[in-house]
Amino acid sequence: MPSLAIFLPLMAAAGLLLIPRLGRRMILRIWIATAAADLILIAIMWLGYHGGIGxxxxxxxxxxxxxxxHVGIDGMSLPLMALTALLFLLCAVYSLRETERVRAYAALFLFLETVSLGLFAAQDLLLFFVFFDLSIVGMYFVIAGWGHGDPARSALKFFLYTFLGSLALLLGFIGLYLGSEPHTFDMVELTRHPAFxxxxxxxxxxLLAIGVGLAVKTPTVPFHTWLPPAHTDAxxxxxxxxxxxxxxxxxxxFARIAMPMLPSAWQRYAWIVIVIGVVSVLYGALVALAQENIKRLIAYTSVNHMGYIVLALGAAGLATGNPQARELAVTGAVTQMVSHGxxxxxxxxxxxxxxxxAHSYxxxxxxxxxxxxxxxxxLTAVAAFASLGLPSLSGFIAEFQIFAGVIGTGVPGAVVAGALSVLGILITAALFLRVLQKAFLGPPGELTAKVSDVRPAELAAVAPLLALSLAIGIAPRWLLSLIEPVSAAIVSLVSR
Amino acid sequence: MKGMNQNPLDLLPELFLLVGAVLGLMAGLFTPRYRQRIVAWICGAALTGALIATLTIAFRPAGTVFDAYALDPLTNVTRIVVSAATLVVVILAAGWARGNRREAEVYVLLLLSALGVIILAGADDLLVFVAAYLLASIPAYALAGFAKDAPGTEAALKYYLMGAFLGVLMLAGVTLLYGLSGVTAYQPLGERLTNAPVPAVACAIVFLLAGVLFKAGGVPAHFWVPDVTEGAPPAVAAYVTTVPKVGAFLGLLRMAVEVFQGSAAGWHLLIAIVATTTMTLGNLAAFYQDNVRRLLAYSTISQAGYLLIPIAVAGRSDLAQPALLFYLAAYAVTNLGAFAVVIALGRDSLADYAGLGRRSPWLALALVICLLGLVGTPPTAVFVGKFLVFAAAWDGGYAWLAVVAVVNTVASVFYYLRWILPAFRADQGPGYEPSAAAKRVAYLTAWASLALGVGSGLVLALG
Incomplete structure (x- = not known):
C-alpha cells in the first residue's frame, strides 16, 4: 500500500511522457487526478493506522x-506524507494556468511527489539517501527550467550546495553501516542496536557527517545561503x-536517523544543536526583517521556523531534562514540520x-x-498571522509546545535558549506586520494597479492549506495523538 | 596449485575474439569495399560468442590455465564487460566506418585490442601482462590515427609516444622484479618479494604503475587522454576511454592482491595519492572545457581517480573487489552512453547542445541520465559503484580518501551541469538529424545504466 502511494505519481509521470499528443488540459487533469488519488490512498492508510510501524x-x-x-509508516511519517500529497495536489491545482512545457512540468512534479513520499516512508538508509538525492535533481530542473530572474545560477548553487550535503550524509550512512554489527542499512535494526x-x-x-548533510537541507545557519536565491528564482x-x-x-x-541511531553522540553534542537552533531562529528572523523582496523575506522566515525545530530536537537530547517536557518539545517539532509546510x-x-x-516582489x-x-x-493576512504564531492557528500550537518543552526541561541553559527564541516570534510578528502595512494597506504603490484579486484556481490552492492550519490550531488533538507516541519513542531512544 | 591445467577450452572467450579477428581480416581482404559491413557482423558475432561462452563457464570454480592465466570472477567480469562494451563500440563505429576503404580494419583492430585488454586482467604472469599491454595498445594507436587527418595523427603520435615510453618503464619494472625474485608468475613472485629489499620493490612497483596508469589514463600518464578523445574518431574515443580502463584496473587489482600484498613498500598510500591527484586534476581541468569530447576526456580521468580508490585498499577491505568490479561495469555503460549521445549528434561544441531538449527530448533524457550517472546520482549504476567505493575506502582505513572523493564529486557536478543546462534552455540551437543507430545505443545504455543501478543487488549477488 505505501509502495503504491509512492510510485503512483511516478507511473503517471511515465504515462504523461510516453503517451503522445496529450493536450495541455488533459495533462493537467491527469496530474490533478493522480495527486488526488494519492491523497485518498494516504487518507485511507491514515484511517487504518494503528500505531507502531505499519x-x-x-x-x-x-x-x-x-x-x-524497506518502507513503512509511523506516526511521524504519516502526517508528513499526508502533507506531501496535499501540497502536491494543491500545486497541481494552482498550476491550472501554466502554459510553459506543461508535459515536462507535470512529469517533474509527479516525480518529485514520488521522491518525497518515498523519503518519508523509507526504512532503509540507502533508500532514504536515494530519495534524498533525487529530490535535489528534481528541484534543480524545476528551478532551472521554470524559474525567473537568474534561475540557472540559483539552481546551480542549490544543486552544488545540497549535493555536497547529501554526499556528507552518504558518508555518514556508510559510517553507520560499517559501525553496525552485523553490517546493515536497515533503519529499524540500526535504531534497535545503535552503532558505535x-x-x-x-x-x-x-554524527558530524550526518548533521552537516541534514543541516544543509533543513537549512540551519550557517548552511542556509543556498536557500534565498533558490526560493527567489524558483x-x-x-x-x-x-x-x-x-x-x-x-x-x-534529524528526528528519524540522527537522534535514535546515534543517541549518545546526540546527547553529547545536544548543546551545539541547541545553539545552532537558537542562532537560526534569531538570525533568520533578523535577516528577514531587513528584506525588501517579499519572497526572499519569506525564505528567511523558513530559516527561522526550521530553527525552532532544531532547537526542540536539541533540547530533546538533554538527558538531565524532564522527559515529559522533552517529549513535548519533539511533538512540537513534528507539529511544526507539518504547520510550516x-x-x-x-x-x-x-x-x-x-x-x-506584477512581475515583482x-x-x-x-x-x-x-x-x-x-x-x-x-488570505495573505491569515497566512502571515499563522506564520507569526497567532493562537488558533497551527503555528501557535507547534511553537507553544516547542517553547514549553524546551523551557520545561528545567536545564538552565535550555531555559535561556527558549527565552531567546521567543524573541524570534516577536521579530517575525514585526516583519509580517511591516509587510502587511507596506504592501497591503496604506497608499497605493507603483504596481498596485496590476494586482488583481485571486482567481478561483489560486483560491482553491491556497484556502485548503489555511483551513487546515486553522483546524490544527483549534482542534489539534487528532494530529497530536498520532505524533505523541512517536515523540515518546524518540525521547526514550535518544536517552539510551 | 593442484596439477597444471592446460585445457584450451577454458580460454574459449578469448579464442572467440582471436578467431573473430582473424576471420574478419580474411573476409575483409576478399570482399569489395561496399560489402565490408559483413566484417562488422563477424566481429559482432565473435563478441557475442565470447559473452555467451563466458556466461556458460562463469560459475566454474576458480583456477588457472597454463600457469599463467587466471580463471576467476575477476577475469570473467572483465570478459563480460569488455566484450559487451566493445560490441557497443562496434555498433557505434559501424555508422562512421561505413564505406571507408579500410572499414574491415576498424572492427578487426577493435577486436584485437579488446582481446589484449581482457588478457591484461586475466594475466597471472608478468610476461603475459606485458604481451597483453602491447596487444591492447598497438591496435589502439592505429585506430586513433585512423582518419589520417591532422588531429587524428597528432593524437595517434602522442598516444604512441606515451605508450612506448611508459611501456619501456613498465618493462624495466618487470625486469627488476624478475631480478629480485627469479620468477615472473604472480603467486611465487609475491611470496618471494616479502624478503626482497624494500626500496628495490618500491621502484619496481612505481615502474609497473607507469604502464598501468597509461592504459587507465591516470595522472601522471594522462596527457594523451584529452588529445586522443578529441582528435580520434568519436567511436575510437569512446573505446579508448572506456575499455582499456577495465583491463588496466583489474590487472592492477590482481597484481596488488597477489604481488604487492606481501611487500612492506608503502604502495597503499602511493596509490591513494595517485588517486587523489588523478581525480582532482581531471575535475579541475574539466571545468571550463567547451568541447564536449574534451570535457568527457577529463571526466574519464577523474573517474580513473575514483577507480583507483578500491585498489588503494585492496586486501584491507572485503568490499574492494566488488566495488571495483561494479564501478567498472557501471562506468563502462554510462561513459559509452554519453559518447553515444555525442556520436548521435555528431557535434562537439557545448553550444551545439542548446535546445536539445526541445528537438530530441529522448536523446536529451539519455544525456541527462548518463551525465548525472557519471556524477553518481542514484539510482544509476555509478551511484552504487561510488557508494561501494566510499564504503571500501572507509572500511580499509582510508576514510580521508572517501572525503576527498566526495569533495571531488561535488566539484564535478559543476561541469556536467554546464552541459546539461543549455540542453533544456528554450533557445533553439542549430538543428541536426541525429544518427539513428547511435541514438538507439544512447537510449539502450542510458536505460541499462539505470537498470544496472536498480538491479545492482542481483548483479552483486552473482559476482
Missing amino acids: YQTRLRWIPSVGAGY ANAPGAAGLV PATGSAILAGILLKMGAYG LITGALFLLTGVLWDR DLNRFGGIAANAPTFTG
Missing part, C-alpha cells in the same frame, strides 16, 4: 551490503514544494500571485493592495 514492505535490493527496499556504542569518537564524526509551486516538503527532509532526518506553502503560492500579476513598489484585491489580502 504497512511495512521489505524487498531485497542489495543484500550483499545489507540494503533493501563503545566508540564515542567515531560516533561523533558520523516558480511559486517550486518554492512551495521546496519550503513545504524538501526542507522537512532535513528536519525529519502548510503555512509557508500558502505564503509562497500567494507571492506567486504577485509575480504573476519588491515591497516598496506595492501598497494598498487591499483595495484592489480583498480576497488576496485576506
